[in-house]
Amino acid sequence: MPLKKNLRQMFFWVLAFTLLIAMYQNVKSVPREKQIPYSEFKAKLKAKEISTVLISPGLIKGEFKEGDKKISFKTISLSDPKLIEDMETAGVGSFSGEADKSWITSLLLNVGWILIFVFLWWFLFMRQAQMGGKQAMGFGKSKAKQQDLKKQKVTFKDVAGCEETKEELSDIVDYLKNPKKYRRLGGELPKGVLLYGPPGTGKTLLARAIAGEAGVPFFTSSGSEFVEMFVGVGASRVRDLFERAKKSAPAIVFVDELDAVGRSRFAGIGGGHDEREQTLNQMLVELDGFEANEGIILIGATNRPDVLDTALLRPGRFDRRINVPVPDIQGRLEILKVHSKKVKLAEGTDLSVIARHTPGFVGADLANIVNEAAILASKKDKKGVEVGDFEEAIEKMIAGPQRRSRIISDREKKIVAYHEAGHALVARSLPGSDPVHKISIIPRGPALGYTLQLPLEDKYLTSKTEILNKLCVLLGGRAAEELVFSEITTGAQDDLSKVTNYAQKMVLEFGMSDKIGPISLKKDEAEVFLGRDIMRQPGYSNETAKNVDDEVTRIVAECHVKAREILSSSRSVLDAIAARLIEKEVVDASEMEAFFSAGKSAA
Ligand code: ADP
Numbered sequence: 014m015p016l017k018k019n020l021r022q023m024f025f026w027v028l029a030f031t032l033l034i035a036m037y038q039n040v041k042s043v044p045r046e047k048q049i050p051y052s053e054f055k056a057k058l059k060a061k062e063i064s065t066v067l068i069s070p071g072l073i074k075g076e077f078k079e080g081d082k083k084i085s086f087k088t089i090s091l092s093d094p095k096l097i098e099d100m101e102t103a104g105v106g107s108f109s110g111e112a113d114k115s116w117i118t119s120l121l122l123n124v125g126w127i128l129i130f131v132f133l134w135w136f137l138f139m140r141q142a143q144m145g146g147k148q149a150m151g152f153g154k155s156k157a158k159q160q161d162l163k164k165q166k167v168t169f170k171d172v173a174g175c176e177e178t179k180e181e182l183s184d185i186v187d188y189l190k191n192p193k194k195y196r197r198l199g200g201e202l203p204k205g206v207l208l209y210g211p212p213g214t215g216k217t218l219l220a221r222a223i224a225g226e227a228g229v230p231f232f233t234s235s236g237s238e239f240v241e242m243f244v245g246v247g248a249s250r251v252r253d254l255f256e257r258a259k260k261s262a263p264a265i266v267f268v269d270e271l272d273a274v275g276r277s278r279f280a281g282i283g284g285g286h287d288e289r290e291q292t293l294n295q296m297l298v299e300l301d302g303f304e305a306n307e308g309i310i311l312i313g314a315t316n317r318p319d320v321l322d323t324a325l326l327r328p329g330r331f332d333r334r335i336n337v338p339v340p341d342i343q344g345r346l347e348i349l350k351v352h353s354k355k356v357k358l359a360e361g362t363d364l365s366v367i368a369r370h371t372p373g374f375v376g377a378d379l380a381n382i383v384n385e386a387a388i389l390a391s392k393k394d395k396k397g398v399e400v401g402d403f404e405e406a407i408e409k410m411i412a413g414p415q416r417r418s419r420i421i422s423d424r425e426k427k428i429v430a431y432h433e434a435g436h437a438l439v440a441r442s443l444p445g446s447d448p449v450h451k452i453s454i455i456p457r458g459p460a461l462g463y464t465l466q467l468p469l470e471d472k473y474l475t476s477k478t479e480i481l482n483k484l485c486v487l488l489g490g491r492a493a494e495e496l497v498f499s500e501i502t503t504g505a506q507d508d509l510s511k512v513t514n515y516a517q518k519m520v521l522e523f524g525m526s527d528k529i530g531p532i533s534l535k536k537d538e539a540e541v542f543l544g545r546d547i548m549r550q551p552g553y554s555n556e557t558a559k560n561v562d563d564e565v566t567r568i569v570a571e572c573h574v575k576a577r578e579i580l581s582s583s584r585s586v587l588d589a590i591a592a593r594l595i596e597k598e599v600v601d602a603s604e605m606e607a608f609f610s611a612g613k614s615a616a
């Protein structure tokens with residue numbers, strides 16, 4: 014190994030140099046002169062005992078006789094203008110001066126020390142770099158590991174509860190298996206695939222499964238490996254990683270936690286982060302650099318697709334984006350099945366009970382629960398893991414601080430189900446609303462559930478009817494709660510703030526209120542922004558302000574009434590949707606449609 018040899022050589026030189034200097038200093042100080050005071054020197058001079066004198070700046074050396082012996086001496090020279098005269102009268106055998114030659118010695122000495130320090134620093138630095146990457150030798154080499162395919166192979170079977178995601182990934186696997194089939198017709202596969210979803214949903218696992226399925230070399234690395242203290246190191250690691258991958262193409266390069274490098278470049282306050290920016294730029298260069306038919310696919314994973322730099326998401330880069338969602342009740346059951354293969358279940362243990370009790374749990378949570386349950390059961394010397402052990406494990410997990418918010422009781426689940434069903438049913442009943450795409454009561458961030466409406470086409474103009482419909486839909490959640498539970502919850506807070514906002518806009522900005530008329534009362538926002546207008550005056554009279562408030566209240570009240578009417582007139586449909594939501598947590602468009610038409614024909 015060249016590095017080892019270098020190191021040894023360097024070490025030798027450092028040692029040799031140190032020895033040399035030490036020796037030089039020793040030799041120099043071998044003739045030990047006797048240090049005497051200047052007065053003694055003068056006394057000896059007067060007594061004519063001094064035989065030779067050598068005067069250098071600040072120092073006088075020489076020899077004096079003591080009996081038969083000659084003894085070397087030195088003394089600090091003092092300003093003594095009569096010294097030469099005295100020496101002449103004393104008849105000193107030889108006296109001479111010496112220029113200050115010490116500068117050359119000191120220079121040599123200093124250079125020596127500097128060299129030693131440089132060598133030492135270099136030596137330490139190289140050692141650190143060597144320790145950094147076990148196989149990699151340089152600082153700028155990628156630490157990415159090439160996964161051993163034979164060892165612990167992960168396949169799609171190990172990833173459960175995300176069938177759609179696997180479906181989307183399977184053609185990439187297929188491409189890597191027989192690239193010729195795809196190239197024949199000139200098809201190009203994406204260079205970059207971005208897996209995104211909440212933490213613990215199995216993104217890393219999926220990437221490993223792709224490699225296992227495709228049977229190609231798989232280079233794993235993590236975004237944080239590219240973020241180093243020194244500018245340029247990350248970029249060179251990226252370069253190195255892609256070089257290695259290209260050598261063994263077709264191959265997969267996986268960058269986990271992509272947001273560590275891929276964060277938007279302009280997000281920081283004041284001054285950029287040079288290192289990360291360079292790394293990101295290098296990654297973009299690599300992505301642009303390789304042709305799609307080179308057989309390299311870059312897979313990135315992130316929990317935060319929203320913070321990624323838009324340049325990464327441009328066509329030709331990470332243009333295939335695949336969502337890895339929080340699993341629904343069926344998905345959770347599948348994941349539990351996968352993980353409980355490793356443990357011994359007691360006879361008759363029904364995992365679907367566990368799945369039902371864990372809304373909002375992700376794959377990592379469920380894996381954890383299975384493991385915890387197995388430990389609990391072993392502690393009690395049971396023959397197999399029972400439902401009770403799972404329940405205990407779930408409770409333990411929920412008690413943990415970060416999960417507390419995730420779990421919902423059965424009653425809460427019912428309320429959320431009716432709330433979302435209310436939104437959906439109102440939306441479906443009002444002509445001209447955006448079609449309901451999906452209803453879900455799987456918690457997602459702060460929201461306990463959501464109803465997804467997708468517009469049929471892009472819209473740039475919105476009519477008054479459409480806004481009113483939207484208000485009805487937003488109020489449908491609260492209305493359903495009132496209708497069914499005769500009690501309301503805080504769950505509608507977000508809906509209500511949206512409702513108020515829209516209603517105010519209708520009156521103030523869009524001129525959609527008959528009472529106020531086609532007037533936009535909104536003030537130019539730029540003024541506020543510039544801070545000139547802090548004591549902002551409404552720009553209209555108190556009377557108008559009252560009218561605005563009245564109008565907003567009226568619009569909201571009317572929409573509320575309408576939403577309630579819709580829901581109470583098709584209560585059976587509402588009940589059916591809510592029941593299905595409680596059972597399955599997700600209802601899609603076609604199921605929704607079936608319930609709706611069943612309700613229609615029954616009426
Ligand atoms: P992410 O990368 O999305 O944060 P991981 O892939 O690291 O999540 O998942 C952590 C662990 O959780 C996995 O090793 C696996 O044991 C378990 N896990 C997560 N999702 C699933 C899934 N869909 N199916 C089976 N196991 C899963």
Ligand code: MG
Nearest residue numbers: 216217269314
């Ligand atoms: Mg991960």
Ligand code: ZN
Nearest residue numbers: 432490505508
């Ligand atoms: Zn709502």
